[in-house]
Amino acid sequence: MTLAIAEAWVEKPLRRFVDDARVLFALVLHPNGQVLGQHGFTRAVDVMGACALAAAIHASADHLGREVEGKPFSEMYHAGKERQIFIAPAATPAGPLIVLAVFDGDSSLGLVRLYFEELCTGLRAAAPAPQSAGPVIQENFEHELNRNLAILFGRAPADPARPDPRHPIA
Amino acid sequence: MSSPFAEQLDTLIRQRGVLGCLVVGERDGIIVDANLQVGVDGRAVAALAASLYRRARLSARAAGLGGVRFLQLEAEHGHIWAAGRDELVLVTIAESRAPAGRIRATMLQLAEALT
Numbered sequence: 005m006t007l008a009i010a011e012a013w014v015e016k017p018l019r020r021f022v023d024d025a026r027v028l029f030a031l032v033l034h035p036n037g038q039v040l041g042q043h044g045f046t047r048a049v050d051v052m053g054a055c056a057l058a059a060a061i062h063a064s065a066d067h068l069g070r071e072v073e074g075k076p077f078s079e080m081y082h083a084g085k086e087r088q089i090f091i092a093p094a095a096t097p098a099g100p101l102i103v104l105a106v107f108d109g110d111s112s113l114g115l116v117r118l119y120f121e122e123l124c125t126g127l128r129a130a131a132p133a134p135q136s137a138g139p140v141i142q143e144n145f146e147h148e149l150n151r152n153l154a155i156l157f158g159r160a161p162a163d164p165a166r167p168d169p170r171h172p173i174a
Numbered sequence: 175m176s177s178p179f180a181e182q183l184d185t186l187i188r189q190r191g192v193l194g195c196l197v198v199g200e201r202d203g204i205i206v207d208a209n210l211q212v213g214v215d216g217r218a219v220a221a222l223a224a225s226l227y228r229r230a231r232l233s234a235r236a237a238g239l240g241g242v243r244f245l246q247l248e249a250e251h252g253h254i255w256a257a258g259r260d261e262l263v264l265v266t267i268a269e270s271r272a273p274a275g276r277i278r279a280t281m282l283q284l285a286e287a288l289t
Binding site for chain 1: 198199201202203204217218220221222224225228
């Protein structure tokens with residue numbers, strides 16, 4: 005299974021979600037597009053693109069929901085010919101996150117929604133306290149964005165305080 | 175306004191030991207209509223039972239056995255039964271004491287009307 009994480013606390017709930025819901029691709033990201041964990045992607049550029057699009061779709065739906073219904077739309081679902089996509093927010097003590105899942109006929113919307121609820125519970129339980137999570141948009145946002153992608157694809161150590169000599173951060 | 179399946183579900187829920195019955199989309203595992211006793215997690219049962227039925231149907235077809243008419247799952251404290259037609263699945267959750275034969279016959283009859 006091609007699961008990669010940038011934040012250790014995301015691993016267990018994400019791994020369980022991928023196993024149980026049998027999704028092809030999964031992303032856990034901040035609403036600003038910064039990736040925390042992924043399954044199924046093999047290239048950093050694809051993760052970057054998917055995160056940017058998921059964040060933009062979520063932001064659009066959030067505002068559209070406020071316009072037409074007075075509150076943000078929560079879950080979004082689109083069925084393609086072969087694959088289906090599910091995007092939904094997950095509230096955690098570390099702040100809101102977005103989950104994107106792509107699945108085919110081996111799974112179903114019902115299963116994905118069912119295990120998404122468990123994923124939310126797992127993320128809520130595992131997330132660090134808000135004070136240790138830091139601001140969502142930091143001064144070095146772009147550096148953080150690239151750092152998480154580098155961690156995901158083995159080009160940087162997960163903990164910058166203990167640099168991996170094989171993958172020094174520039 | 176009642177759904178087209180309300181009467182079928184009423185027939186099943188009146189059987190002794192039946193805890194709930196649902197009409198579920200086989201592909202998406204989403205509830206179309208349901209009649210459930212308090213405490214039964216319909217969404218979870220719908221998603222999982224539909225997935226189970228779909229896989230059973232694909233298994234039977236792969237084995238050259240044709241379509242699945244009826245799926246019976248015996249658990250420690252009860253049963254889950256499923257019968258499908260036209261991408262809809264009729265699912266019944268029941269206690270062990272439920273009259274399996276009668277419910278099976280009723281479900282097969284009701285499943286014929288699923289469209």
